[in-house]
Amino acid sequence: MATEQDHVTKGETDVDAERGYFGITFASRTKWNLIRLVTVVVYVLMLLPLLVIVVNSFNPSRLGNFPPESLSLRWYTELFADELMLRALWNSLQVGVAAAFGAGLIGTLTAMGFVRKNFRMQDALVIVLLSPLLVPPIIVGVAATIFFSQIGIGRSLMWLIVMHTLLGLPYAFLIIRSQLYLFDETLEEAAQTLGADRVTTFREVTLPLISPSIITAMVIVFVISFGEFTATQFWVKRTTTTVPVVIFSMLRTSISPKIDALATVMLVVTIAIPLAVLGIRRYAMPN
Amino acid sequence: MSTERARLPAMKDRVMENDWVQFLISPGIGIAWVLGLLFLPMTIILVISFAIPGDFGNVIYEFTTANYERFVNAGVYQSIILESLMYGVVVTLIALPAGYTVGYFLGRSKTDWKWVLLGLVVLQYWVPFIIRTYAWIIVLSNNGVLNTLLMDVGVIAQPLDVMYSNVSMILGLTVSLLPFMILPVYVSVSTIEEDQIHAAKTLGATDFRAFREITLPQSLPGIVSGILFVFIISAGAFLAPTLLGGPTTRMIAPIIEGVFINDFNWPFAAALSMIYFAIIAFLLYLFTRRVDLEEALETGAT
Amino acid sequence: MAFLELDDVRKEFGDLVAVDDVSLSIEEGQFVTIVGPSGCGKSTILRSITGLETPTSGEIRLEGNDITDLPPYRRNIGLVFQDYALFPHKTVFENVAFGLKMRGASDEEQRERVEEMLRMVNLEGYEEKYPKECSGGEQQRIAVARAIAFDPDLVLMDEPLSNLDKNLRTSIRSELRRIQDETGVTTVYVTHNQNEALSLGDKLAVMNDGRLEQYEEPETVYREPQTRFVADFLGRSTELPGTFRRRNGDAIAELDGGVELVVGNDESLAEGDDVALFLRDEKLKLVDGTAPTANVIDGTIESVDYRGRDVNYYIHVPELDQTLQVSHIADNSTETFHELGDRVSMYVEPENVTCLPASTGRS
Ligand SMILES: Nc1ncnc2c1ncn2[C@@H]1O[C@H](COP(=O)(O)OP(=O)(O)OP(=O)(O)O)[C@@H](O)[C@H]1O
Numbered sequence: 001m002a003t004e005q006d007h008v009t010k011g012e013t014d015v016d017a018e019r020g021y022f023g024i025t026f027a028s029r030t031k032w033n034l035i036r037l038v039t040v041v042v043y044v045l046m047l048l049p050l051l052v053i054v055v056n057s058f059n060p061s062r063l064g065n066f067p068p069e070s071l072s073l074r075w076y077t078e079l080f081a082d083e084l085m086l087r088a089l090w091n092s093l094q095v096g097v098a099a100a101f102g103a104g105l106i107g108t109l110t111a112m113g114f115v116r117k118n119f120r121m122q123d124a125l126v127i128v129l130l131s132p133l134l135v136p137p138i139i140v141g142v143a144a145t146i147f148f149s150q151i152g153i154g155r156s157l158m159w160l161i162v163m164h165t166l167l168g169l170p171y172a173f174l175i176i177r178s179q180l181y182l183f184d185e186t187l188e189e190a191a192q193t194l195g196a197d198r199v200t201t202f203r204e205v206t207l208p209l210i211s212p213s214i215i216t217a218m219v220i221v222f223v224i225s226f227g228e229f230t231a232t233q234f235w236v237k238r239t240t241t242t243v244p245v246v247i248f249s250m251l252r253t254s255i256s257p258k259i260d261a262l263a264t265v266m267l268v269v270t271i272a273i274p275l276a277v278l279g280i281r282r283y284a285m286p287n
Numbered sequence: 288m289s290t291e292r293a294r295l296p297a298m299k300d301r302v303m304e305n306d307w308v309q310f311l312i313s314p315g316i317g318i319a320w321v322l323g324l325l326f327l328p329m330t331i332i333l334v335i336s337f338a339i340p341g342d343f344g345n346v347i348y349e350f351t352t353a354n355y356e357r358f359v360n361a362g363v364y365q366s367i368i369l370e371s372l373m374y375g376v377v378v379t380l381i382a383l384p385a386g387y388t389v390g391y392f393l394g395r396s397k398t399d400w401k402w403v404l405l406g407l408v409v410l411q412y413w414v415p416f417i418i419r420t421y422a423w424i425i426v427l428s429n430n431g432v433l434n435t436l437l438m439d440v441g442v443i444a445q446p447l448d449v450m451y452s453n454v455s456m457i458l459g460l461t462v463s464l465l466p467f468m469i470l471p472v473y474v475s476v477s478t479i480e481e482d483q484i485h486a487a488k489t490l491g492a493t494d495f496r497a498f499r500e501i502t503l504p505q506s507l508p509g510i511v512s513g514i515l516f517v518f519i520i521s522a523g524a525f526l527a528p529t530l531l532g533g534p535t536t537r538m539i540a541p542i543i544e545g546v547f548i549n550d551f552n553w554p555f556a557a558a559l560s561m562i563y564f565a566i567i568a569f570l571l572y573l574f575t576r577r578v579d580l581e582e583a584l585e586t587g588a589t
Numbered sequence: 590m591a592f593l594e595l596d597d598v599r600k601e602f603g604d605l606v607a608v609d610d611v612s613l614s615i616e617e618g619q620f621v622t623i624v625g626p627s628g629c630g631k632s633t634i635l636r637s638i639t640g641l642e643t644p645t646s647g648e649i650r651l652e653g654n655d656i657t658d659l660p661p662y663r664r665n666i667g668l669v670f671q672d673y674a675l676f677p678h679k680t681v682f683e684n685v686a687f688g689l690k691m692r693g694a695s696d697e698e699q700r701e702r703v704e705e706m707l708r709m710v711n712l713e714g715y716e717e718k719y720p721k722e723c724s725g726g727e728q729q730r731i732a733v734a735r736a737i738a739f740d741p742d743l744v745l746m747d748e749p750l751s752n753l754d755k756n757l758r759t760s761i762r763s764e765l766r767r768i769q770d771e772t773g774v775t776t777v778y779v780t781h782n783q784n785e786a787l788s789l790g791d792k793l794a795v796m797n798d799g800r801l802e803q804y805e806e807p808e809t810v811y812r813e814p815q816t817r818f819v820a821d822f823l824g825r826s827t828e829l830p831g832t833f834r835r836r837n838g839d840a841i842a843e844l845d846g847g848v849e850l851v852v853g854n855d856e857s858l859a860e861g862d863d864v865a866l867f868l869r870d871e872k873l874k875l876v877d878g879t880a881p882t883a884n885v886i887d888g889t890i891e892s893v894d895y896r897g898r899d900v901n902y903y904i905h906v907p908e909l910d911q912t913l914q915v916s917h918i919a920d921n922s923t924e925t926f927h928e929l930g931d932r933v934s935m936y937v938e939p940e941n942v943t944c945l946p947a948s949t950g951r952s
């Protein structure tokens with residue numbers, strides 16, 4: 001019989017690590033298998049429906065029988081001929097990128113203030129800053145719409161950018177702040193004694209060193225902005241509509257595989273862009 | 288170094304070194320953003336909730352409590368809010384064990400697939416809600432993938448009528464929100480050293496005892512954060528009840544949207560929003576008496 | 590007018606007084622060392638001089654100009670940090686050139702000056718490395734090069750050697766002194782290491798609890814400490830309480846156990862004053878053959894500590910209820926070693942006994 005040590009070092013899973021304990025071996029194993037089963041079921045539930053969308057988008061049949069009898073790009077051709085959809089895609093990209101930059105910039109400045117300075121009501125102000133996570137988006141949507149209409153500002157892409165920046169700000173703040181906690185402030189002090197003013201110090205020292213977290217934050221904000229619907233539905237007009245809003249209104253009228261194609265495009269954008277950015281980040285900043 | 292320079296620091300320095308200027312830039316700009324675009328609008332809808340609705344979204348600024356009276360008198364809105372909270376609880380109660388199990392698996396398993404599996408959860412987290420919700424329509428509807436397959440195989444003769452019901456809504460919502468439970472649980476479980484568990488077991492603890500005494504308490508921050516996010520998002524969900532729900536599914540977000548968009552009754556939509564917000568805020572307040580809200584949000588968002 | 594003057598500089602952090610009205614002046618080209626126990630305010634003083642900290646009150650003048658409120662980047666003062674604070678994302682070249690770049694030096698000037706600096710700290714060819722690719726000692730020298738490269742009016746060093754091992758510390762210490770001699774830059778050096786304090790500077794400031802205790806040449810500070818704190822802090826010595834007496838023109842300290850020692854005459858003391866006596870270990874000598882007439886103390890050897898070249902005897906003196914330590918150079922040919930339990934006598938020259946009023950600077 002192998003020793004307990006062997007199991008601990010060799011153990012591939014918890015189960016293996018426990019194989020040596022008589023009596024409970026079988027029970028542990030069953031439990032672990034149960035955990036595995038639940039995990040598999042959850043993954044199937046999470047991923048299979050998405051897979052169906054992707055496969056269906058290549059199904060030329062209007063009825064979308066599954067599995068498809070043949071594959072074609074018919075719906076993509078229709079999709080890319082539809083001006084409204086292209087417009088929505090373009091709007092979504094613009095808003096997402098702009099909100100990412102907005103929340104990245106504001107999140108950085110804000111996180112720096114909270115980490116570096118001591119001021120009154122700091123704890124309460126953190127909650128203020130995080131409140132966009134707590135207020136249900138339906139209320140954010142209604143409140144902003146009423147607010148802008150009362151002060152007489154019409155719907156525009158700018159409106160979307162400003163509001164999506166707000167929705168992404170708590171994420172950006174938290175992500176950047178957690179890296180700033182690890183940042184060695186004496187580096188900034190060193191730069192200052194060497195003659196760098198505050199702006200230069202930020203540019204030369206702080207920014208390069210916290211940029212990994214800023215990039216991560218911007219990616220997350222882009223993803224949030226790109227997929228946001230509940231609040232955004234109140235904020236768009238025909239020319240500033242975004243992809244989720246278009247999908248929603250298509251679903252209301254008729255279900256066509258064109259939706260699958262659009263959803264697949266959205267899926268690709270929302271996964272490929274972050275992965276590409278994070279990949280480039282890893283490549284460009286090895287540490 | 289000249290005397291003048293010492294006595295009269297450059298104008299730029301004086302501005303940049305001013306504590307107030309510094310505060311306004313950092314962190315002031317972020318605080319201002321939230322105050323101006325969330326707190327101010329919320330204040331305005333609070334005001335408007337006491338005004339009289341005009342035609343086509345106009346608001347007649349005359350003080351009235353009619354909107355709130357309508358809420359109190361027409362019991363339907365009260366039960367809708369209550370039902371929303373109930374759905375929130377149900378979804379949370381399903382997502383907690385399911386998400387915890389997966390998070391625990393990812394935190395404990397040592398398969399080479401772990402990073403792939405983890406990556407899939409993160410990707411799932413990135414997929415817009417609308418797509419995750421829509422996916423269930425194709426899967427569950429009467430001529431959807433599930434029914435077609437089952438009928439082709441001959442398991443059933445008639446399509447299962449699960450779509451457009453509370454079941455499909457809860458299913459869609461729960462699966463959509465699972466990443467919010469899985470990821471924080473994974474993070475807190477994976478930081479627990481396995482030696483602690485082995486130690487407990489060598490001291491005679493059963494699997495279950497070891498789990499209860501060691502793993503569970505240490506993964507509590509993940510659980511708390513998961514519950515917070517799943518509950519708030521599901522109780523205020525809009526897409527799932529609208530797209531997947533059935534005739535008896537009633538939730539507050541679609542109702543507010545209906546009052547706002549279809550009825551054009553802004554003051555009443557504002558009143559409903561304020562009431563719902565007050566309830567959420569109160570629940571959060573109860574929540575913060577036991578746990579650190581900031582920490583919970585941080586665990587969930589990063 | 591001195592080059593750098595601190596005038597009643599005070600810094601409070603809430604209730605805590607980190608620097609307590611310190612006045613200090615430093616001449617151009619001097620190498621001044623500040624020493625004191627941890628938390629006594631050394632770093633706070635340096636940070637006030639560079640502008641990273643603004644004093645609560647008091648004034649700092651450089652060449653007569655009040656720089657108290659000037660931001661650090663408008664002063665021309667180099668600072669070497671305890672943990673070096675090298676920019677991890679910049680190469681050695683970029684680190685050393687940073688101050689020059691901030692002052693608008695051309696690429697050519699930067700290259701020349703950085704090369705010169707790296708030659709001075711014996712790190713030629715390190716330009717393209719990153720700090721994390723350099724050893725602790727190398728990083729330390731890069732930090733020094735960076736703080737000097739832009740030709741500052743003043744260089745401050747905050748315990749720059751404390752992260753290095755002992756051998757490296759000794760060699761870099763002499764290198765720092767050489768660099769200072771070569772460049773002639775006025776230097777303030779903070780340490781809590783006595784050896785560094787005594788060997789390195791032209792002048793030595795001893796601090797305790799935010800206050801400046803003594804500020805003189807290192808030798809003077811060592812030989813004539815002015816407060817009990819300084820006497821106790823520098824070197825190893827034994828403190829003995831007693832009473833001051835004048836007899837036949839001699840100044841005498843009557844120790845509490847009945848032993849009397851003649852001390853150097855000090856006009857400021859009066860008959861009957863309570864005093865604290867400090868006997869430095871290395872000034873106590875064993876009586877060997879001819880006994881001196883005064884300042885002899887008898888005791889029993891309690892333990893012996895052989896250290897190769899010299900021997901430390903721990904000698905218990907019953908009258909004083911104290912154990913004194915005597916270092917003795919072992920000269921193998923003639924010496925007889927004393928054994929445990931031997932009764933021996935020791936003496937100390939009157940001018941080597943430090944006698945201070947008991948009320949000055951608590952130790
Ligand atoms: N930013 C600050 N806020 C509050 N207290 C501080 C701050 N900086 C320093 N202190 C306190 O001021 C006192 C002096 O600190 P300082 O760093 O100057 O000591 P030091 O002599 O450099 O000590 P060490 O040898 O340990 O470096 C300490 O008690 C320290 O805790």
Ligand SMILES: [Mg+2]
Binds near residue numbers: 631633747
């Ligand atoms: Mg210090």
